[in-house]
Amino acid sequence: MTEDSAKERILCAAEALFAESGFDATPTSRIAERAGVPKGLVHYYFRHKADLLTALVERLPDERIEPAVVVVPGDLAGSLRRLVRELDHRFSRSLGLSHLLWREADTHHVVRDALHERFQVLVRQVRSVILAATGGGLPAVDVDRASGLLARAVSHRHATARHAENDLPAEFDGELTFIAESLAAKVAPA
Numbered sequence: 449m450t451e452d453s454a455k456e457r458i459l460c461a462a463e464a465l466f467a468e469s470g471f472d473a474t475p476t477s478r479i480a481e482r483a484g485v486p487k488g489l490v491h492y493y494f495r496h497k498a499d500l501l502t503a504l505v506e507r508l509p510d511e512r513i514e515p516a517v518v519v520v521p522g523d524l525a526g527s528l529r530r531l532v533r534e535l536d537h538r539f540s541r542s543l544g545l546s547h548l549l550w551r552e553a554d555t556h557h558v559v560r561d562a563l564h565e566r567f568q569v570l571v572r573q574v575r576s577v578i579l580a581a582t583g584g585g586l587p588a589v590d591v592d593r594a595s596g597l598l599a600r601a602v603s604h605r606h607a608t609a610r611h612a613e614n615d616l617p618a619e620f621d622g623e624l625t626f627i628a629e630s631l632a633a634k635v636a637p638a
Contacts, residue, residue: 455493457483459507462500467548471501471556498558505549505562509538511570515580525628527581531574532602532620539606550607571599578631590634594627 461482465474476497480487494500518530539546553560575595578586601623 454483454485454489458485458490458493459500459503463504463507463545463548466500466504466552467544471497471552498556501549501552501556501559502562504545505559505566507542507545508549508566509542511535511538511566511573513573515576519577519580521581521583524578524581524631525625527577528574528598528624528628529621531577532624535570535602535606546606567599567603570603571595574598574602582631582635585635586631587634590631594631598624598627 458479461479462474465478465482468474476490477487479500480490483490494503513531513534518534519527520530549559549563553563572595575591578591578594601620605620
């Protein structure tokens, strides 16, 4: 057994057991048993049980998307739709983990802090797409408000929605159009 495979098995076991029973109700001995490793190996890789949660946060997909991948210059609504679609695609690969971590954020500051930092990255991501799609000229306060609003909506969606067949990115179409039109009305004349 290689070091990487043992650590990976421990993380997979922890994720599955935390999802089934919750963090507090899952002893490290059950994690070791599910992973097929000695209990001491769990503590070797993860000194404290909460360190498993930190490692699981790091397993969430990277939400950083280069604006050039999604931006259509001059088409803010289309650019935002493409951003949300790409974020949905990335997060659809980790629905269980995402749900588990949002649940544990209520009682574990390590997870809450890590998810807060990820949210701030998302706000900056939305902001960069807005600026790239519009070419600037918008009041900074409006860009910041729109970025925060859309990031909250996307974050809520990924934290609570199960992304079933009836939960497609098109459901955001009205909201995205509203944000784009509201910002377009604020563009400073050239």
